[in-house]
């Protein structure tokens with residue numbers, strides 16, 4: 001049986017590249033999720049046309065109802081989940097037209113509250129992972145590193161992404177807590193936070209200085225497929241190694 005992975009925000013960017021790599025190179029059945037189903041369905045159908053396993057569902061992380069429906073679908077269709085990739089995220093500190101209230105609320109609802117609630121509700125399905133080894137990956141950022149945020153020698157020290165940075169620091173804390181949760185009552189599981197590096201995607205307004213989405217997905221895929229004895233848990237890393245907290 002193919003291992004099953006759900007990837008949030010996999011209609012474009014790093015999420016799409018991750019889902020495609022898992023389906024094409026590693027034989028996963030991928031659950032492509034997008035807040036607009038019409039954007040995710042072509043990604044899934046193009047994989048199916050090439051003989052891979054993919055299902056598209058709607059999932060908006062700002063809606064409790066949408067999260068609950070996605071969780072119910074996973075349980076009904078698959079009865080378990082091997083890998084959850086909390087990829088979807090926004091960086092809107094650059095939108096100077098937003099009020100501070102909107103900026104903080106939208107960022108934290110999408111980047112922290114939604115992924116936290118989704119993960120919480122998927123724990124029972126993850127505990128029933130057909131592979132016997134549930135894995136959760138949170139897409140984080142080196143911008144969420146407390147050590148980097150206090151290092152004035154870094155070139156990006158002065159970049160004012162305080163809300164995004166705070167949301168990713170919170171994501172790192174969720175990662176550590178869900179690692180503990182999966183191990184409760186003798187359970188198993190690996191939970192990690194991965195920074196993709198600076199990527200040319202919608203989030204960076206397609207900055208050509210960024211790496212490709214496929215390169216950005218490399219470390220995410222590496223951690224997602226690692227079910228060997230040496231596999232890591234509780235790490236905060238990028239493709240070059242561990243990052244300082």
Ligand SMILES: NC(=O)c1ccc[n+]([C@@H]2O[C@H](COP(=O)([O-])OP(=O)(O)OC[C@H]3O[C@@H](n4cnc5c(N)ncnc54)[C@H](OP(=O)(O)O)[C@@H]3O)[C@@H](O)[C@H]2O)c1
Nearest residue numbers: 009013014060061062087088089139141198199201202203
């Ligand atoms: N790009 C970088 O340089 C970089 C660096 C460090 C970390 N990251 C992290 O990597 C992850 C992926 O980023 P990316 O560069 O691939 O960004 P992206 O191309 O903008 O893709 C983000 C995805 O998240 C989805 N999304 C946004 N709001 C959502 C919501 N409310 N509910 C469900 N899905 C939602 C988007 O859907 P729509 O298509 O509908 O908007 C899209 O599918 C993010 O967590 C980001 O913080 C990126």
